[in-house]
Amino acid sequence: MPEGKFCNKKPVNTEEDLKSLLADKGGKQYYMEMAELEVDVQKLQDALRRTCASRTLTWLEICARCGMCAESCFFYRISNRDPEQVPAFKIQSTLGEIVRRKGNVDNAFMRRAMEYAWARCTCCNRCGMFCPNGIDTGVMFSYLRGLLYAQGFVPWELKIGAGMHRVYRAQMDVTSEDWLETCEWMVEENSETWPGLDIPVDRQDADIMYTLNAREPKHYPEDVAEAAILFHLAGENWTVPSEGWEQTSLAMFAGDWEACKLSVENVYAAIERLRPKRVIGTECGHAHRATVVEGPYWAGRPDGKPPTEYIHYVEWVAEALRTGKLKIDPDKKIKEKVTLQDSCNYVRNHGLAKYTREIMSYIVEEGCFVEMTPNREYNYCCGGGGGFNGIGLFRAQRNQALKAKRDQIAATKASLVIAPCHNCWDAIRDLEEEYRLGIRWTFLKPLLISMVIVPEHLAG
Amino acid sequence: MKQTLAFLAGPGLTAALLIFFCGLTFKLVWYFRGLDWRLERVAYRPQMSAGMAGGLHSIYRWLLPYGTHGWRSHPLLTLYFFLFHAGLVLLPPFLLGHTVVFGQIFGFSPPALPQLAGDVLAVLSLIGGLLLLLRRVSLPETRLLGTFSDYALSSIVLLVLVSGLLARMHTENYDLWLLLHIAAGELTLILAPFTKLSHMVLFFAARWQLGADYAVKRGGHRRGPCFPW
Numbered sequence: 001m002p003e004g005k006f007c008n009k010k011p012v013n014t015e016e017d018l019k020s021l022l023a024d025k026g027g028k029q030y031y032m033e034m035a036e037l038e039v040d041v042q043k044l045q046d047a048l049r050r051t052c053a054s055r056t057l058t059w060l061e062i063c064a065r066c067g068m069c070a071e072s073c074f075f076y077r078i079s080n081r082d083p084e085q086v087p088a089f090k091i092q093s094t095l096g097e098i099v100r101r102k103g104n105v106d107n108a109f110m111r112r113a114m115e116y117a118w119a120r121c122t123c124c125n126r127c128g129m130f131c132p133n134g135i136d137t138g139v140m141f142s143y144l145r146g147l148l149y150a151q152g153f154v155p156w157e158l159k160i161g162a163g164m165h166r167v168y169r170a171q172m173d174v175t176s177e178d179w180l181e182t183c184e185w186m187v188e189e190n191s192e193t194w195p196g197l198d199i200p201v202d203r204q205d206a207d208i209m210y211t212l213n214a215r216e217p218k219h220y221p222e223d224v225a226e227a228a229i230l231f232h233l234a235g236e237n238w239t240v241p242s243e244g245w246e247q248t249s250l251a252m253f254a255g256d257w258e259a260c261k262l263s264v265e266n267v268y269a270a271i272e273r274l275r276p277k278r279v280i281g282t283e284c285g286h287a288h289r290a291t292v293v294e295g296p297y298w299a300g301r302p303d304g305k306p307p308t309e310y311i312h313y314v315e316w317v318a319e320a321l322r323t324g325k326l327k328i329d330p331d332k333k334i335k336e337k338v339t340l341q342d343s344c345n346y347v348r349n350h351g352l353a354k355y356t357r358e359i360m361s362y363i364v365e366e367g368c369f370v371e372m373t374p375n376r377e378y379n380y381c382c383g384g385g386g387g388f389n390g391i392g393l394f395r396a397q398r399n400q401a402l403k404a405k406r407d408q409i410a411a412t413k414a415s416l417v418i419a420p421c422h423n424c425w426d427a428i429r430d431l432e433e434e435y436r437l438g439i440r441w442t443f444l445k446p447l448l449i450s451m452v453i454v455p456e457h458l459a460g
Numbered sequence: 461m462k463q464t465l466a467f468l469a470g471p472g473l474t475a476a477l478l479i480f481f482c483g484l485t486f487k488l489v490w491y492f493r494g495l496d497w498r499l500e501r502v503a504y505r506p507q508m509s510a511g512m513a514g515g516l517h518s519i520y521r522w523l524l525p526y527g528t529h530g531w532r533s534h535p536l537l538t539l540y541f542f543l544f545h546a547g548l549v550l551l552p553p554f555l556l557g558h559t560v561v562f563g564q565i566f567g568f569s570p571p572a573l574p575q576l577a578g579d580v581l582a583v584l585s586l587i588g589g590l591l592l593l594l595r596r597v598s599l600p601e602t603r604l605l606g607t608f609s610d611y612a613l614s615s616i617v618l619l620v621l622v623s624g625l626l627a628r629m630h631t632e633n634y635d636l637w638l639l640l641h642i643a644a645g646e647l648t649l650i651l652a653p654f655t656k657l658s659h660m661v662l663f664f665a666a667r668w669q670l671g672a673d674y675a676v677k678r679g680g681h682r683r684g685p686c687f688p689w
Contacts, residue, residue: 054494058666062659065596065605068534083604092605129689130530132522132541133663134670293677297501304503304677351679377688378529 004033009040009152011256012163018173021163026392027156037152039110044103047147052099056143059135060096063088069137072130074380074404075120087127087137090116095144114153117144119394122386122401124344129377145255154254155391161250165259169266170214170246180242182217186225196458199228202274203239208316209276210240211247211267211291213284213422226445227282233452234325244270247281249290253387257298264295271307278309280316283443285343285385285421288312293350312346314420317444318355321362332451334364339372339414341405341428342379343421353377356420359444363451370412380404382419384427402431410437417441461635468642469561476646483653484661491665500673507676514675514687515668521689522667528689540591547585548617551578552645557628579628586621593618613657619644 003009007030012018024030069087070076076085083089094113098105105113121141128136148154149162164171183199191197200206208231216223231238244266251259271279281288292310296303320326340360346352353376360369372379383402388394405427409417419425419441428441497504504511521527531538552558554573562569573581593614596602623641627634651657674680674687 051499053496053499054491055500055666055669057494058491058662062656062662062666064656064659065602065607065610066537067599067601067605068530068537070601071533072530081600083601086601086605089601089605128670130533132530133659134518134522134667136670136673294501297498297503300498302497302503303506304497304501349678351683354684 002038003152004030004037006030006156007033007037007152007159009043009150011166011259012159013166015167018160018163018167021156021160024156030156030159031393034111034153035107037107037110039105039107039151041103041105044098044105044147044151047150048099048103051143051146056095056140057099059133059140060092060099062133063092063135064133065092066132068132069127069130069135072127074124074126074383075401078400078403085120087121088135090120091137091140091144095140095147098144098147110148110151110153113144114148114155115394117141117148118155118158118387118391119397122344122381122384122388124381124385125348126344126378126380129348142252142255145253146257147255149255155387155393157390157392158250158254158387161387161390162254162256162259165249165251165256165263168214169244169263171248171250172214172218174214174218174246176243179217179245182221182224183240186221186228190225190229194229194232194458197228197232199224200239202242204274205276206237206239206274207277208236208238209271209274209279210238210282211245211270211279211287212240212282213248213287214246215422216282223282223443223445226449229449230320230326230445230452233454233458234320235455236325239274239276241270241274244268244273247287247291248284249286249295250387250390252286252290252294260290260294261298261300264291264299267291267295268299268307271310276308278311279306280311280313283313283420283422283425283445285345285423287422289345289349293345312350312352312355313444314346314352314355314359317448318358321359326448327453328362328448328451329453334368334416334447334451336368336416337370337412337414338364338368338416338418339370339409339412340375341372341382341417341419341421341424342376343419343424344379344381344385345421347379348377351377356418360418363447370414372408372412380408382421382424382427383431385423389423389426389430399430399434402427402434406431406435406437409439415439418444418447420444461639465635465639465642468639468646470565472646473561473642474565476649480649480652484658487653487658488661488665491662495669500669502669502673502676504672504676507680510680511672511676514680515672517686518671518674518689519664519667530689537592537595540588540595543584543588544592545585545588547581547588547621551581551585551624554578555582582621582625582628586618586625589614589618589621609655613651613655616644616648616651620648 006021006024012021065088067086073087079085094116123138123142125136125138128138161171187197187199210227247267249260249263251263292306296305340356342353383405384398388398417428417439419428420443432439525542526532526538553570555578556572556575559569559572596606620641623637627637627641
């Protein structure tokens with residue numbers, strides 16, 4: 001069968017198409033259509049010719065097939081050392097085959113590749129640190145996702161997610177009006193407790209422009225309020241843009257590079273319009289990856305940098321605590337065993353491990369902070385990264401994948417997990433639901449608000 | 461046999477070396493010319509000095525036995541690997557017998573290793589290689605991963621070592637072992653640019669790229685001076 005009504009090679013570009021795709025609950029019809037979807041071999045070959053260059057070809061060619069990547073992969077560890085979960089096997093039997101067969105692959109091949117690309121790899125990039133030949137399989141899986149997306153072989157939720165970015169420039173259907181209303185609502189809601197609280201919108205030349213994750217205004221508006229409260233208490237001159245506030249990119253998880261570009265350009269346009277001294281993104285890992293690490297390249301910026309300095313929330317918190325803009329009440333420091341989740345996207349892939357440790361040193365009573373093993377750059381993915389959390393089709397695999405993190409957390413004997421990343425936070429919530437460790441988990445913002453000393457002139 | 465031997469040790473060797481050096485040079489040029497800042501999303505040129513430092517550091521650390529988390533997490537494999545490769549890297553250019561041949565053909569030769577060092581390296585290399593092969597056939601993951609070409613190339617290289625050692629011991633069939641040694645050695649040289657043996661140069665290229673990638677894009681100075689390989 002050629003193109004399906006829902007499952008096809010066309011991205012979702014209109015609100016109407018988005019709504020009808022959403023109405024196909026769970027992607028029932030979508031996946032039925034996928035079983036019949038034809039592979040456009042010519043198009044795949046063109047894509048390989050244009051984008052599969054010496055780095056990828058070399059990676060595929062010189063893989064020594066030594067299996068040194070096996071242990072590095074949490075999927076391998078939690079699946080009873082299944083050889084089919086070894087990163088080298090996973091990529092060689094998917095992307096490797098596509099390249100060797102010069103794109104001559106069929107529907108069944110592509111559906112299997114889809115399962116490998118989204119349910120056997122979260123693009124955490126850990127295996128790349130263990131390969132003597134410097135082969136980063138996570139990078140290749142991300143590339144493979146792009147090839148699969150262009151052929152229509154993408155999990156239903158991520159086709160929707162990419163479509164959301166195309167239609168709303170946000171991962172969820174939050175319009176600028178919705179966003180601004182949330183800001184107003186949160187100020188109203190909290191101004192009694194925090195007199196003078198404000199969320200300044202579109203203020204030019206502020207010291208800070210704040211960007212966030214659409215699910216905050218959509219599902220966790222208190223997160224928006226908490227960000228405002230902390231900036232307020234720190235005395236920051238800050239602002240949010242009315243447009244270009246959404247920093248995430250489900251399009252990146254989907255492999256929809258065009259939508260990635262649209263999204264990040266929207267944020268950069270806000271930066272250029274408001275000319276802040278710097279931009280601070282929320283407690284989200286992939287949003288940081290998408291806007292600060294990969295984003296500049298999607299937007300075609302040759303220096304690989306965003307238009308202005310763009311930092312992660314943990315960098316700001318570390319700085320605010322270091323400089324005394326935020327002061328922690330010593331009596332309120334954390335006195336239970338607490339551990340810290342390193343987000344792959346900004347720790348392994350952006351080197352921010354030292355900032356979160358610095359934060360721990362200010363907010364945790366001495367002796368109460370326990371590192372996971374391994375940690376920092378070598379930490380395992382939460383088990384739900386790279387879009388894995390949100391894919392219904394692969395829910396069972398995702399729940400299995402959480403075991404690595406479950407065991408890591410259990411070994412620390414911590415009762416509280418600090419997870420300054422939405423994806424990690426979700427995964428840890430779900431692993432508690434699934435496996436009942438008896439832990440609590442939290443972002444930094446609510447924790448800080450409960451511990452910070454409120455300057456007298458700001459007290460309600 | 462004498463004629464074949466004369467051919468292989470003379471024009472044959474020159475041709476094999478020519479293919480080897482030209483082929484691998486081409487591979488390196490092809491690799492670096494193929495790098496694209498938009499595709500890899502790494503600002504190589506604007507951040508060249510950071511990239512260079514990160515790239516070279518990544519090569520250096522992985523050349524040290526047990527110098528990285530990766531090597532340390534596989535202590536035995538690392539031992540086999542370095543035993544195997546030490547001989548393969550040092551013996552072809554520096555073994556006494558080889559330098560004599562180079563001197564005869566080209567009129568100059570690299571300095572030679574002491575004979576004992578050559579012998580020890582060769583034996584250890586053979587042991588390392590055999591252990592690697594044994595590992596490859598005994599672990600479920602490497603059994604699944606290994607292809608015909610992996611086994612074929614390993615066998616050819618092991619043949620070079622075995623035949624070289626037997627010839628060195630001046631056994632009965634000296635001429636046969638020598639012939640086999642030269643033939644397998646030249647086959648290795650000729651195959652290098654066209655197979656994964658090209659890792660002998662592309663290892664450096666790929667390691668450089670990933671090191672540069674981490675230094676330019678994925679953290680760089682925020683992380684500290686170097687990536688914790």
